[in-house]
Amino acid sequence: MVRIEHGSTHEAVRRHNLSVVLRQLHLQGALSRSELAARTELNRSTIKALVEQLDSLDLVVEGDLDLRGTRGRPSTMVGIRSDQVVTLAVEIAVDSIAVAVVGLGGHVLDIRRVDRGTDGAAGTDVDDMLGTIHALATELCQPDRPVVGAGVAVVGIVRRADGFVHVAPNLGWTAVPLGELVASRVVQEVLGYDVPVSVANEADLGVLAEHTRGAAQGAADVVYLSGEVGIGGGIIADGRWLTGARGYAGEIGHMPVNPDGLRCGCGGRGCWETEAGERALLRLAGDANRPDAPDAPGRRSGAGAVDEIVTAARGGDPQAGYAVGEVARWLGIGLAGLINVFDPERVVLGGMYGRAFDVLEPTLVEILKDRALTPSSGTELVPAALATAAPLVGAAELAFTPLLEQPDRVMDALMNRRSQ
Amino acid sequence: MVRIEHGSTHEAVRRHNLSVVLRQLHLQGALSRSELAARTELNRSTIKALVEQLDSLDLVVEGDLDLRGTRGRPSTMVGIRSDQVVTLAVEIAVDSIAVAVVGLGGHVLDIRRVDRGTDGAAGTDVDDMLGTIHALATELCQPDRPVVGAGVAVVGIVRRADGFVHVAPNLGWTAVPLGELVASRVVQEVLGYDVPVSVANEADLGVLAEHTRGAAQGAADVVYLSGEVGIGGGIIADGRWLTGARGYAGEIGHMPVNPDGLRCGCGGRGCWETEAGERALLRLAGDANRPDAPDAPGRRSGAGAVDEIVTAARGGDPQAGYAVGEVARWLGIGLAGLINVFDPERVVLGGMYGRAFDVLEPTLVEILKDRALTPSSGTELVPAALATAAPLVGAAELAFTPLLEQPDRVMDALMNRRSQ
DNA sequence: TCGAATTTGATTACGCTAACAACAAAATCA
DNA sequence: TGATTTTGTTGTTAGCGTAATCAAATTCGA
Numbered sequence: 001m002v003r004i005e006h007g008s009t010h011e012a013v014r015r016h017n018l019s020v021v022l023r024q025l026h027l028q029g030a031l032s033r034s035e036l037a038a039r040t041e042l043n044r045s046t047i048k049a050l051v052e053q054l055d056s057l058d059l060v061v062e063g064d065l066d067l068r069g070t071r072g073r074p075s076t077m078v079g080i081r082s083d084q085v086v087t088l089a090v091e092i093a094v095d096s097i098a099v100a101v102v103g104l105g106g107h108v109l110d111i112r113r114v115d116r117g118t119d120g121a122a123g124t125d126v127d128d129m130l131g132t133i134h135a136l137a138t139e140l141c142q143p144d145r146p147v148v149g150a151g152v153a154v155v156g157i158v159r160r161a162d163g164f165v166h167v168a169p170n171l172g173w174t175a176v177p178l179g180e181l182v183a184s185r186v187v188q189e190v191l192g193y194d195v196p197v198s199v200a201n202e203a204d205l206g207v208l209a210e211h212t213r214g215a216a217q218g219a220a221d222v223v224y225l226s227g228e229v230g231i232g233g234g235i236i237a238d239g240r241w242l243t244g245a246r247g248y249a250g251e252i253g254h255m256p257v258n259p260d261g262l263r264c265g266c267g268g269r270g271c272w273e274t275e276a277g278e279r280a281l282l283r284l285a286g287d288a289n290r291p292d293a294p295d296a297p298g299r300r301s302g303a304g305a306v307d308e309i310v311t312a313a314r315g316g317d318p319q320a321g322y323a324v325g326e327v328a329r330w331l332g333i334g335l336a337g338l339i340n341v342f343d344p345e346r347v348v349l350g351g352m353y354g355r356a357f358d359v360l361e362p363t364l365v366e367i368l369k370d371r372a373l374t375p376s377s378g379t380e381l382v383p384a385a386l387a388t389a390a391p392l393v394g395a396a397e398l399a400f401t402p403l404l405e406q407p408d409r410v411m412d413a414l415m416n417r418r419s420q
Numbered sequence: 421m422v423r424i425e426h427g428s429t430h431e432a433v434r435r436h437n438l439s440v441v442l443r444q445l446h447l448q449g450a451l452s453r454s455e456l457a458a459r460t461e462l463n464r465s466t467i468k469a470l471v472e473q474l475d476s477l478d479l480v481v482e483g484d485l486d487l488r489g490t491r492g493r494p495s496t497m498v499g500i501r502s503d504q505v506v507t508l509a510v511e512i513a514v515d516s517i518a519v520a521v522v523g524l525g526g527h528v529l530d531i532r533r534v535d536r537g538t539d540g541a542a543g544t545d546v547d548d549m550l551g552t553i554h555a556l557a558t559e560l561c562q563p564d565r566p567v568v569g570a571g572v573a574v575v576g577i578v579r580r581a582d583g584f585v586h587v588a589p590n591l592g593w594t595a596v597p598l599g600e601l602v603a604s605r606v607v608q609e610v611l612g613y614d615v616p617v618s619v620a621n622e623a624d625l626g627v628l629a630e631h632t633r634g635a636a637q638g639a640a641d642v643v644y645l646s647g648e649v650g651i652g653g654g655i656i657a658d659g660r661w662l663t664g665a666r667g668y669a670g671e672i673g674h675m676p677v678n679p680d681g682l683r684c685g686c687g688g689r690g691c692w693e694t695e696a697g698e699r700a701l702l703r704l705a706g707d708a709n710r711p712d713a714p715d716a717p718g719r720r721s722g723a724g725a726v727d728e729i730v731t732a733a734r735g736g737d738p739q740a741g742y743a744v745g746e747v748a749r750w751l752g753i754g755l756a757g758l759i760n761v762f763d764p765e766r767v768v769l770g771g772m773y774g775r776a777f778d779v780l781e782p783t784l785v786e787i788l789k790d791r792a793l794t795p796s797s798g799t800e801l802v803p804a805a806l807a808t809a810a811p812l813v814g815a816a817e818l819a820f821t822p823l824l825e826q827p828d829r830v831m832d833a834l835m836n837r838r839s840q
Numbered sequence: 841t842c843g844a845a846t847t848t849g850a851t852t853a854c855g856c857t858a859a860c861a862a863c864a865a866a867a868t869c870a
Numbered sequence: 871t872g873a874t875t876t877t878g879t880t881g882t883t884a885g886c887g888t889a890a891t892c893a894a895a896t897t898c899g900a
Contacts, residue, residue: 072896245641259679333676337676463859851893
């Protein structure tokens with residue numbers, strides 16, 4: 001693929017500045033006009049004009065004065081229309097499906113989640129799942145509330161360009177054109193007009209969420225690990241979300257770490273998630289105190305069982321402590337490689353790694369001190385901040401991207417589509 | 421680190437367009453004005469003005485007409501002043517030191533290389549090495565030829581911000597402020613004025629070179645592997661050179677691939693370069709037909725010995741074939757992990773992997789088919805195109821970066837400095 | 841409580857830059 | 871040789887951010 005670098009024109013400047021202002025408000029919620037001027041290094045006059053345009057697009061509201069008690073004339077506050085401009089966020093997880101309406105600024109206005117096999121929700125059948133999403137979206141959507149886009153988080157390998165799910169082992173899916181399906185059988189039917197539908201991997205959206213509103217805020221280089229049934233990974237490099245040439249980046253679960261390890265479903269041996277994933281923890285802790293059979297197909301996530309083990313380890317249980325220690329060791333060995341490859345500013349641990357952060361950290365730090373080449377003080381290790389909300393928040397963020405990049409175009413196009 | 425997104429102004433637009441035009445010419449060598457207009461999507465009038473400004477900065481020349489025989493008035497060709505605007509490129513390798521004068525457009529105008537221990541060149545002592553570089557640079561530099569920057573490639577872990585070499589195991593260095601040293605004891609003394617000095621890891625500059633002028637041209641997502649004494653790595657992600665938060669990114673040599681492998685100098689066990697590096701190949705092929713003792717300190721690179729083994733493998737020698745096969749196997753196992761993490765469009769193999777590409781490829785392809793999750797047809801595997809020139813070309817490219825980004829500022833500043 | 845100082849909003853004029861339009865120039869093609 | 875096509879050149883226009891100025895609204899100090 002050859003990239004041609006284009007020149008800039010007036011409109012590009014305007015659009016960029018409009019985008020910068022809107023993004024600031026999206027991230028901060030509300031700012032005074034003078035603060036906007038300071039952050040963007042733009043002139044007061046320019047900010048006024050930009051805010052007026054955003055106002056005319058129904059994206060922001062100019063409200064009260066900024067009453068902070070500083071001297072001088074107080075500045076006008078500019079707020080986000082978080083209730084008037086929303087996206088639809090969908091999460092297709094292993095054991096549940098969730099749909100949320102997320103307002104500009106990242107506010108989750110409403111959310112519905114159903115577990116698989118309950119509430120009439122489907123198993124992993126694609127059609128049933130679309131039906132579930134359709135039903136949830138219908139409940140949530142108010143006809144007068146404009147929706148600017150939809151984002152879908154799914155536990156699978158997703159092609160960025162069109163939301164084609166190449167494979168989703170934990171759902172039993174192969175070759176599902178999820179983007180098209182959601183567009184035609186959910187968005188178009190529920191809303192009555194088309195909006196862009198973006199699909200991405202759950203962990204990739206996790207890092208996007210943590211970077212925008214969670215534990216990775218302000219960090220330009222981030223590695224995010226999410227311990228669920230497998231190990232998911234997402235990366236921010238140089239301030240940008242890394243998705244790879246096709247969108248498959250961040251598939252770290254099957255990095256080889258132990259050639260003598262157990263066989264993995266992918267055909268390899270000693271993959272990272274075989275050694276440091278949820279099943280490894282359950283296996284190492286022994287099956288006695290755990291009701292689930294860890295290898296039963298279609299089983300529900302062992303989150304409850306994992307938490308029991310972690311609690312036991314905190315309480316001094318030797319078997320649980322051993323299991324946690326081993327998982328931490330293999331986690332650290334793989335993580336050392338990633339740190340050497342990316343040199344991240346911060347590593348964010350989500351999923352079960354986030355919940356068990358306190359018991360994992362000591363071992364991790366020790367392993368990394370040995371194995372990571374970069375000065376050890378360089379990389380921060382922190383737990384995720386958004387917990388289970390991360391994929392939905394990330395999906396919403398992804399769906400907001402076109403609006404944030406081209407506020408005027410997206411809103412104009414939306415007006416046309418809705419009025420038809 | 422908090423990033424503030426700034427707005428754009430007139431000057432930013434002008435600078436961007438100036439930069440885009442100059443970069444096109446830097447990459448293509450010469451283009452007609454109408455081609456420039458087409459590529460940049462800028463107006464004819466604008467291109468004229470921009471080219472005139474670049475001409476007044478002594479960066480380009482307007483020359484003959486474009487005589488391609490198409491109908492219509494022929495367009496004026498715009499060429500690069502490759503002989504008038506140059507950078508100094510320095511390579512500090514394990515067994516040699518090289519200095520080159522590289523003109524705009526990437527033309528290597530002149531080059532001097534000395535092996536360590538010959539020609540009065542130093543071993544690995546920092547002072548001696550600076551002396552060598554000083555001598556070579558003095559020979560190469562013509563006083564009337566303006567130098568806009570200097571770039572240094574070094575086999576070590578380098579902090580991007582200031583060119584501080586944290587550690588360079590193969591040179592025996594620790595904590596060497598190489599950027600400062602080259603600036604004060606080479607550039608300032610040889611040229612008589614200051615220019616920015618940038619330092620980076622050899623493999624990182626390798627991928628920059630291959631991406632700009634080699635086998636990775638046009639690819640937005642690239643993984644580059646260089647097999648030398650160790651394994652060096654460089655990454656292009658989403659069209660951008662990836663250096664990490666501090667500049668240590670791409671240190672893939674010590675990724676753990678085999679916990680039962682040999683001890684590595686880094687303290688780990690079964691690091692990638694222990695299993696798939698030069699020493700592994702020499703070890704696996706047996707020592708009988710090789711004069712060098714592979715583990716003698718300060719030894720010269722075993723490039724010759726490696727090539728002997730590769731040639732023997734091509735000829736059907738079973739021992740050599742086994743050694744090459746094992747190296748390919750471990751190389752593939754590690755590479756599968758990298759492919760899953762980055763989802764690159766292209767993987768470029770340099771150093772000994774490039775020279776042995778034909779004998780490595782079959783095994784690599786087989787391993788990747790098994791181990792890499794992404795559709796196997798997705799990622800291209802190609803040998804490097806620039807061979808030993810890559811680090812110097814990359815260093816020059818790095819040194820040209822400020823000029824390409826802000827042509828007017830850099831040239832004005834240079835004028836002032838040289839006239840003092 | 842009142843005036844000075846400070847900071848911001850609003851308005852207008854200005855400068856910079858790219859685009860546009862019209863015409864001239866230089867080639868190909870029939 | 872004339873029609874056609876493409877590009878260079880020139881003057882004009884439009885868009886956008888900035889600077890300058892004045893008015894407005896607050897805090898601070900006496």
